Amino acid sequence: MAFDKMELKDIEVWDGNFAAAQALRQCQIDVVAAYPITPSTPIVEGYAKFLADNYVEGEFVMVESEHAAMSGCIGAAAAGGRVATATSSQGFALMVETLYQASGMRLPIVLNVVNRALAAPLNVNGDHSDMYLGRDSGWIQFDAYCPQNAYDLNFIAFRVSEDHGIRLPAMVHQDGFMTSHTAQGVHTISDDDAYNFVGDFKPMNDMLDFEHPVTHGVQTEEDWHFEHKARQHNDLMTKVFPKIEEVFTDFEKLTGRKYNIVEKYDTEDADVAVVCMGTSVETAREVATEMRAKGIKAGVVGIRVIRPFPFMQIAEALKDIKAIATLDRSAPGGTVGMLFNEMAGCMFNLEKRPMLCGKIYGLGGRDLTKAHLVELFTELQANVDAGKITTPLQQFIGVRGPKLSYL
Numbered sequence: 001m002a003f004d005k006m007e008l009k010d011i012e013v014w015d016g017n018f019a020a021a022q023a024l025r026q027c028q029i030d031v032v033a034a035y036p037i038t039p040s041t042p043i044v045e046g047y048a049k050f051l052a053d054n055y056v057e058g059e060f061v062m063v064e065s066e067h068a069a070m071s072g073c074i075g076a077a078a079a080g081g082r083v084a085t086a087t088s089s090q091g092f093a094l095m096v097e098t099l100y101q102a103s104g105m106r107l108p109i110v111l112n113v114v115n116r117a118l119a120a121p122l123n124v125n126g127d128h129s130d131m132y133l134g135r136d137s138g139w140i141q142f143d144a145y146c147p148q149n150a151y152d153l154n155f156i157a158f159r160v161s162e163d164h165g166i167r168l169p170a171m172v173h174q175d176g177f178m179t180s181h182t183a184q185g186v187h188t189i190s191d192d193d194a195y196n197f198v199g200d201f202k203p204m205n206d207m208l209d210f211e212h213p214v215t216h217g218v219q220t221e222e223d224w225h226f227e228h229k230a231r232q233h234n235d236l237m238t239k240v241f242p243k244i245e246e247v248f249t250d251f252e253k254l255t256g257r258k259y260n261i262v263e264k265y266d267t268e269d270a271d272v273a274v275v276c277m278g279t280s281v282e283t284a285r286e287v288a289t290e291m292r293a294k295g296i297k298a299g300v301v302g303i304r305v306i307r308p309f310p311f312m313q314i315a316e317a318l319k320d321i322k323a324i325a326t327l328d329r330s331a332p333g334g335t336v337g338m339l340f341n342e343m344a345g346c347m348f349n350l351e352k353r354p355m356l357c358g359k360i361y362g363l364g365g366r367d368l369t370k371a372h373l374v375e376l377f378t379e380l381q382a383n384v385d386a387g388k389i390t391t392p393l394q395q396f397i398g399v400r401g402p403k404l405s406y407l
Contacts, residue, residue, distance in 0.1 A: 003028075003057040008188040016150040016179035019186050020086065020112045020172070021046025023154035025056055026194035030081035030201070033061040033072030037091035038124045039176040040114035044086050066091035070098040070111075077107035078216045080206025082158070084109065088176060089116035092130040096137065102169045103138030103232065105216050106205075108161035109169040110154065111139070115278065116176040117364045125365025126176030128277065128329040131306070132338050138232055140170040140240055141306040145281045147184045150174045152257060155189070158198045159247045166243055167204060168236065173306070175278040177365065189255060197254055236308045244305060262313040263302035266292070270299030272380035273318065275339055276327035277303050280361075280368055284327075287373040296381045303339075314346045323355040323380040323389075327397075329362045336394055355389050361397040372397050 006025070014022065020043045024032065034044035048060045061076075063069050066087050077083040087095060092113055102109050115131050117123040135141065142157055144150040150172065157170040174180055189197070205214045220228055241261065248259045265285050267273060274284050281302035288298035301317050303310070318324060324347075328337025335341070340358030347353055359376065362368045376397070383389050392405035 004054050005191045006055055008190065010188060011185045012188055013183050014147055014151070014186045015042075015181050015183045016144065016147040016174045017042035017114065017181065018046055019147045019151035020154055020174070021050070022188075023151050023194070024084050025050040026189070026191055027082065027084075027155065027158050027198050028056060028195060029058050029084045031059045031061060031073065031076035031083045032085055033063055033069045033076065033083075034085045035063050035066045035069045035087075035091065037066065037088050039116060039126070039180045040086040040088040040091075040112065042180070043112050043114070066094040067098060070095045070102065070109075073109050074098060074102050074105065074107060077102070077109050078105065078206065079208050080203035082162070082201040083107075084111070086112035086114065088114045089118055089124075089130050093118060093133060096133065099134060099137040099139060099169075101217065104228070106167040106232075107169055108158075108167055110157045110161060111169065111171045112150075112154070113171050113173045114176045114180045115173055123364040124176075126178050126180075127363050127365065129331065131173050132330045134171065135307055135338070138168065138236070139307060140168055140236070142170065142172050143277050143302075143304055143306055144172060144174040144179060145279060145302065146179060147182070148186050148257075150179060151186050151188075152251065152255070152259070155194060155198055156244075156247050156251055156259070159250075160240070160243050162199075162201060163243055164202065164204050165239055166235070168232075168240070173278070178279045187255065187257070193254065197251070240308050241305075241310070259304060261305045261310045262317050263304050264317050265300040265302070267299035267301060267317055267321065269297055270321055271297040271384050272323045272377055273299040273301055273321045274325045274327055274373070274376065275301045275303065275314075275318075275343060277306070277339075278329065280327055280329070283368060283370065284373055287370050287377065291374065291377045296377055298377045309342055311342075311346050314343065315350060318343075318347060318354060319350055319352065321354050323383040324357075325376055325380055326356070326358045327368075328358060328360050330360075331363055332360065332394075340394065355383050356393075357383075357389055357391065358394040359397050360394065366398055368398065
């Protein structure tokens with residue numbers, strides 16, 4: 001069956017959800033198995049509409065839960081198809097069991113996660129609780145800061161994930177409502193160029209290849225389970241980074257848009273810096289520029305690839321910074337924030353170890369304002385001037401009532 005192509009303007013006004021749906025259309029996904037959940041629903045709705053309008057030659061499978069959605073994706077990927085879906089929050093939590101199945105079976109599924117708070121209390125707005133929940137599931141994880149990133153990173157995710165030297169599933173994260181429902185100008189790629197960049201899907205160990213029968217999801221117990229997991233971890237840490245860098249380079253050649261595993265902004269001569277993810281990166285960059293006009297050498301480090309975690313790249317980016325704050329948009333649940341913890345690991349063996357503090361912010365969609373960041377950069381500069389951390393190691397930004405801190 002032939003499908004129609006869509007003529008796009010060089011710049012379209014899309015929100016993050018529609019940008020992701022367009023990328024799925026242009027990649028010509030074979031199967032999307034999905035169950036809707038706010039705020040990710042428009043991604044799979046968009047794919048279903050494109051399919052109904054003959055812009056996609058594929059299948060849309062409506063299932064009874066998010067667990068079933070990822071299970072359907074696993075079956076379709078094991079059968080030899082290009083597969084994707086989308087979810088958020090409680091739906092993502094319901095998928096968690098199956099995430100480990102997908103990565104352990106080396107199935108190159110792409111999952112768009114529109115980040116949203118986890119209940120209770122029930123909240124449909126964006127924070128990074130679901131993103132953090134999936135970080136040890138063996139998936140590659142990309143982080144979008146805006147609709148343009150949500151569009152671009154889907155193509156990149158398919159290219160990396162489907163490479164026969166990688167064969168690991170990938171998530172593309174975007175912030176709920178702040179990216180998913182915020183319309184911006186998005187530079188597009190033509191249908192032909194987009195598909196040629198991703199390439200034809202080349203199955204590997206697919207169950208429908210009856211000449212080469214395979215078994216998926218076998219039981220290993222103590223005989224081989226350790227070796228299987230160790231190999232999977234080793235491939236994540238040693239093969240994925242070079243492949244991502246290669247694909248980033250190819251994407252820049254195609255579009256002129258440059259991506260880095262760790263995004264650095266004004267860090268070359270910075271004394272203070274914040275490390276953050278998602279939409280907060282763009283806000284922090286704007287405030288850092290303003291702080292420089294006030295005499296504070298401020299910089300920003302954005303994490304583009306969350307898993308595998310880029311320890312060496314982050315350490316290199318921060319090695320000359322004197323004071324750093326990590327911004328975690330997730331309730332730590334009785335410990336320090338994930339970024340704070342991982343950043344401490346990155347910098348522990350540095351010759352010049354910077355001062356490090358952690359900030360919890362924006363839970364349940366609470367705004368991170370420019371005023372919050374001005375106060376934060378000023379506090380970091382005070383630490384530099386004093387030669388020590390002058391505030392608790394972890395604090396909550398923007399919470400009502402008494403200022404909460406820990407350590």
